[in-house]
Amino acid sequence: MRGRARACGAGTIINAISMGKGCAFAIDLFTEATVEIGKDLRGVGGEIEGGGDTTLIKKCVELVLNRFNCDYGAYVRTKSDIPMAKGLKSSSAASNAVVLATLSALGEHENLSEEDVINIGVDASIASNVTITGAYDDASSSLLGGIILTDNYKREIIKKVEMERDVLILVPAEDSYTIKTDVRASRLVAPWVKLAYDLALKGEFERAMTLNGFLYTSVLRFSQEPILNALAAGAKGVTLSGTGTSYVAWVDGEDKYKLIEGWKKLGKIIDTRINNEGAKIID
Numbered sequence: 001m002r003g004r005a006r007a008c009g010a011g012t013i014i015n016a017i018s019m020g021k022g023c024a025f026a027i028d029l030f031t032e033a034t035v036e037i038g039k040d041l042r043g044v045g046g047e048i049e050g051g052g053d054t055t056l057i058k059k060c061v062e063l064v065l066n067r068f069n070c071d072y073g074a075y076v077r078t079k080s081d082i083p084m085a086k087g088l089k090s091s092s093a094a095s096n097a098v099v100l101a102t103l104s105a106l107g108e109h110e111n112l113s114e115e116d117v118i119n120i121g122v123d124a125s126i127a128s129n130v131t132i133t134g135a136y137d138d139a140s141s142s143l144l145g146g147i148i149l150t151d152n153y154k155r156e157i158i159k160k161v162e163m164e165r166d167v168l169i170l171v172p173a174e175d176s177y178t179i180k181t182d183v184r185a186s187r188l189v190a191p192w193v194k195l196a197y198d199l200a201l202k203g204e205f206e207r208a209m210t211l212n213g214f215l216y217t218s219v220l221r222f223s224q225e226p227i228l229n230a231l232a233a234g235a236k237g238v239t240l241s242g243t244g245t246s247y248v249a250w251v252d253g254e255d256k257y258k259l260i261e262g263w264k265k266l267g268k269i270i271d272t273r274i275n276n277e278g279a280k281i282i283d
Contacts (some may be wrong), residue, residue: 001071003104006032007096007279009082010089010141011167011248012241013209015216016182016199017183018190020153022137023200023208024089026145026275027167027248031080031090032282033097035061037105049079056091056128060098063120068108076101080269082169083268085243091130093140095121096279104281118143119155132183139240145278149200159201162276168235169260170247172259172267182220189215204249213239213247220244226266233258 009029016022044061046054054076061074076098082090099120104107112120118139124130125139137150140157149158192215199208210227217224218238226247230238234255241248251259256271263269 001037001105001107002034003059003101003106003109004032004034005097005100005104005279006030006146006282007093007164008142008275009093011169012087012136012212012239013147013200013205013237014137014149014193014212015186015240015242016133016135016137016150016152017243018186018193019076021132021149021151021158021194022133023147023149023205024137024141024240025147025163026278027088027169028272029270029276030079030080031078031082031092031093033076033078033096033100033101035074035076035098035101035105037065037070037072037074039072042077044074045188046076046078049077050065052084055100056124056130059094059124059128060121061102064099064198067112068106070106074102074105078089083246086171086246087240087244088169088209088246089135089138089142091125091243092142092200095124096139096143099124100279100281101177105117109281114143122155123233126252127167143279145276146274147205149197151163162201163205163274164276165250165258165273166276167272168248168251168253168256169241169261169270169272170248170263170267171270172245174245180261185219186216189219192209209237209239209248216240216243226263229266235260237257247281
């Protein structure tokens with residue numbers, strides 16, 4: 001039995017680490033997973049194209065198999081165009097893609113809700129030590145598409161919005177792993193992050209993400225040069241994505257090309273857009 005699925009990467013509007021409430025938006029970058037299940041397979045094995053730690057993707061398969069009391073073995077493979085350890089939700093995308101692919105392989109994809117799929121991935125991420133808050137906002141946007149506001153501690157979606165926006169992503173060479181983030185320092189800015197979250201609730205996403213960007217670059221000690229360059233180029237909103245190291249900016253028209261010029265010496269640039277469709281099983 002075999003299943004395939006893909007899920008979106010995502011960018012940050014509000015980082016949830018300081019107060020447990022977040023906001024993220026899906027982007028047109030994807031992780032694809034293929035899962036094979038059979039009685040002839042032993043345990044759960046896996047591989048990531050290009051290399052990487054397979055703990056998370058194997059845990060996702062295990063949790064789905066356990067959910068349906070299935071004692072088959074399995075093998076999972078993933079490939080992705082989402083840069084890893086850059087704050088672009090590669091872990092959430094991998095979790096969602098693997099869970100959906102496993103459900104497809106079992107023929108059970110119609111028997112779990114979207115909420116169940118998200119929660120299995122979040123549980124796997126926590127068990128695999130790749131998240132601090134559970135990243136419910138990231139997982140939700142990766143699966144459902146669009147812009148998602150959440151309460152991560154309650155695992156509750158507060159609001160979903162679909163929006164068309166061009167997105168530029170700056171990807172510096174350095175990596176950043178969420179689990180290594182200074183949570184105590186991040187919580188110092190919680191009152192001001194709440195102001196940004198309230199802006200997002202009102203639909204003022206550009207102002208919210210830019211405030212988030214200044215707050216988290218300060219507390220996590222990342223450069224604010226990319227944010228200032230983006231604002232000078234006319235970007236509508238810009239922020240550090242997740243705990244870095246990438247920055248995401250919403251841009252329109254000619255401003256996109258101005259920002260490409262302003263960012264080109266700072267790292268790799270990805271030209272994409274908000275994805276409103278979300279994850280899907282591949283027939």
